[in-house]
Amino acid sequence: MTLTDGRRPGDRAVAADHVSLRRNNLSVVLRHVRESGPKSRARIAADTGLNKATVSSLVAELVERGLLREGPADSTRALGRPGQLVELDGSGVCGIGAEINVDYIAISALDLAGDTVIERRDPLDVAHLDPSTTLDKVADLVREAVTAVQARAGQLAGVTVAVPGLVQGDTGDLKLAPNLGWGEIQVIQEMRSRLGEPSYPLHVDNEANLAALAAYSELRKNTPVQDLVLLTGAVGVGGGMVSNGHLLRGGRGYSGEVGHMPVAPPGRTCGCGRTGCWETVVSLSALLHKATDRDDPVRDPSLDVEQRLAGITRRAEAGDARTLTALNEVGTWLGIGGAILVNILNPDVLVLGGYFAVLGPWLKEPLEKAIRDRVIAPDGGGCQVVRSDLGFAAAVRGGAQISLEQVLVDPTVIGRVDSGVAQ
Structure with missing residues (x-):
């Protein structure tokens, strides 16, 4: 049997398989250059196992899409004509991360090379605002970041919103954010409505997960780390866990709520309504409760969190x-x-993020002592405690990286530079 256009029934499946295979190979080459640095076509072929003709074709398409570019000659080649190196471009391809936290909202746009296009954090007493007002302000920040991307003639891979709460993995819906006082909210739908049903993808994720991904990417630049736990603290405490290079999300995406481990003595009520939660003794509000009086300026949520921490730092010093x-x-x-x-x-x-990183010089020693005393494996199981250098930008940068990930999975989502149309 043949179809009306002359093809046999299996031809479509063959064509689909060919398209899928090419997309996969484009991804392999792009990831390899991004992670390994400039390479000649011959070296890419040798490293990936693809044949040279295929690599030449893939590189040509990735250059057309503005994801790779021609670099200098390969000076490491000892014999024969030096090959041309291929290097990561991606300066026109950007991802955006936004964050909603208890006392601030933030935005960051990164290009594929990891360079910052725009980054901003605004103090905002989110816990005392209704969700609609907060989402309006976050949408304003997203529009500002989109404008900055468009100003450099960039293509937007997507926007990921970070929230400090339970995010259902399959739908992206926020189920509960106790420190915000938010219940079930369809954040993606709310943001789509405010942004005018944009063509770019929108995602939502837990802020500690995104911060862990950003910390992992940063550490991997200098250290072959595969497993880490990031603890990020502000009003609440969250944890992100990476195992063998993969984020641990749990069955429904609810992992990482370490702040609610029942390890503290009964006393202060947690934002979740319970007592004994870990964050009641280690959160920023717990520290301020111990270190300051109620009318102390560093307790003022209208001040930027870094200004407040600067006051604590000065007193400690x-x-x-x-x-x-x-x-x-x-x-x-x-x-x-x-x-x-x-x-x-x-x-x-074990990575200290958020306020833990800022005050790490004073927190690290008692933390490490407690780990040595309580971890059963010798030398604390070989776990090293480090401070993140990303500050309070970790979650938004992780969000931008997640938004860019789909480009690495399928580079054809980015249009060719000459046509501006994805193919």
Whole structure:
């Protein structure tokens, strides 16, 4: 039997398989150059196992799509005519990450090479605003970032919104964000409506997961780390876990809510309504409760969180006894909970993010002591404690990276530079 256009029934499947195979090979070449640096076509072929003619064709298409570019001659070649190196471009391909947190909202746009197009964080007392008002303001930030991408004639891969709460993996719906006081909200649908049903993809994810991905990418530049736990702290405490290079999300995407481990003594009520949660003794609000009086300016949520932490830092550097006592106590509790995670997951690295990173010089010593005392494996299971250099930008950068990931999975989502139309 033949179809009306002359093809046999199996031809369509063959054509689909060919398209799928080419997309996969484009992804292989793009990832290889992105992770390994400039390579000649011959070296790419040798490293990936693809034949040279196929690599030449794939590189040509990736150059047309603005994802790779021709580099200098290969000076490492000893004999014969030097080959031309191929290097990552992607300066016109951008992903955007946005974040909603208890006392700020933020935005970041990165290109495929990891360079920042725009980054901004605005103090905002989200916990005392209704969700609609907050989402309006986040949409304004997204529009600002989209404009910045368009100003450089860039193509937008997508937008990922980070939230400090439970995000259902299959739908992307926010189920609960206790420290925001938010219940079930269809964040993607709400943002789509505010942004005028945009053509670019929209995603939502847990902020600690995205921060962990950003920290993992940063550490991988200098260290062959495969397993890490990131602890990020502000008003709440979250955790992101990477195992063998993959983010651990759990069955429904609810993993990482380490702040609600019941390890603290009964006392202060957590934002989730329970007592005994870990974050009641290690969150920024817990530290401020121990170190400051109620009317202290560093408790003012209208101030940028980095300004507030700068005040705590100055007091610690000046040797203020109350501040140092509070930091030691929080660091010890941080180590008690951290030891549980190290015993269970045995990560290569425990990364301190958020406010833990800023105040790391005072938190790290009591934390490490608690881990040494409580982790059963010798030398704390080989786990190294490090401070993230990403500050409070980790989640938005992780969101931008997630948005760019689909380009690495399928480079054909980006239009060819000469036509501007994805093929």
